[in-house]
Amino acid sequence: MKSFSPVSSNKLYIQIYNQIHDAIISGQYEVGDRLPSEKDLCAMFNVSRVPVREALSALELNGLVDSMQGAGVYVKRTTPEKDDWTHEVEPQDIIRARMVLEPDIARLAAEQINEEQRAELRDIIERFKEEADEDVYTTTVDKEFHLFLAKTSGNTLYVMMMEMVFKTMEQRMWELILSRTVATKKYREQNNREHLHIAQAVLDGRADDAYAFMKDHMEQLYERYWS
Amino acid sequence: MKSFSPVSSNKLYIQIYNQIHDAIISGQYEVGDRLPSEKDLCAMFNVSRVPVREALSALELNGLVDSMQGAGVYVKRTTPEKDDWTHEVEPQDIIRARMVLEPDIARLAAEQINEEQRAELRDIIERFKEEADEDVYTTTVDKEFHLFLAKTSGNTLYVMMMEMVFKTMEQRMWELILSRTVATKKYREQNNREHLHIAQAVLDGRADDAYAFMKDHMEQLYERYWS
DNA sequence: ATGGTATAATTGTCTGACAACATGATTGTG
């Protein structure tokens, strides 16, 4: 493999780490390749074993390489941590998850809402009404509404799950799909009506209604998507 | 701050790294705190400076600490608050979310399972039976089963949500709660029966049964927890 | 060819030393 450049200044092990790290993730090494031995690396970088070992141990603890006593240091993976699962989420996956989750969230929210949260919800309702008059359709208030319900449910797992949902929706331009469905004027009005029904049920503490209205709302979304 | 335990075997710098890493992300150190000097750490771990420095340089290259020559090693971050939501998840939150999610996951899994996955599921069933004879109760196969269903459902959001659930369960020693409920012999047998019923329904593609059995299973969990 | 053994290569750890730098105490001077 390639030779490394001798290092010059300011914390050798950092420069050595960066050089080897870049060499690995840039694909100069394949998975399973063996790095040069520490002795060779010392010669390449023109340093002692200490900074080389500090760099290598950091790479190992980062999961990039695997060092085995007596054998050598082997490349374990050449790609940075991929938590990029959003690309394999299909639109129907999101709708399905929301159909299952959100009615229960609405019910819990209606059961547990307090005065402070009622004020916040009224504020959101106002913004829904303002938004109804505008020409452009945005999903910010929509998102805010559903996340508010999750928070009000008091179940932190629901909050995190809904944030996952919306993060995924943003990551993949769902705007396009929305533009074909709820973004049209007719559907926007219906959407608004449904939101207001749910909000009112939550405000009144009518848990069963909140559940039912949210279920309807989600089923509407489902049908609109598949039509 | 606290003292560290002397290390014993098998790559000292890994154990040292883990101990310091855990001490930092668990909040035993605030941002800006100074770690003990290398000399002190050597005394605490009862090792030489070499593995201590290898662990510290890895922490620095991971961005957790900042080591300044002549001054000391200072904590840079204690892990973003983002990952720190698990502590506010209550046990009933987890049960509630699972009650809502998992029946639908089971249904989807039964609808979409293919031959390869059937083989994997049979393998899991075998391990359930092996585990039934052992004395100690572990949750590894249980977790594997439920995560398998999520994967088989084909809904990546469900997979991520279930991973969230189990990660949370592990983070907050649910073992303790389990030891009071499902860990007892009587419940373990019932648990096993329920799992096998669900698995068989999924294997046969009986979606409605898978849904119903999983719902029962979750309701059983719910009742066991609250009793 | 095959299997076992000796040898070499490689990583893991220790010890001791010194250089580079930061901080606070000491001292000297106005």
Add this chain to the structure above:
DNA sequence: CACAATCATGTTGTCAGACAATTATACCAT
């Protein structure tokens, strides 16, 4: 007394050499 320069001390960064533990390889006898 105030203040600045100097020094002592503690800390991290690096070097050199050594040995232990483990693995891979070469060699040899059968």
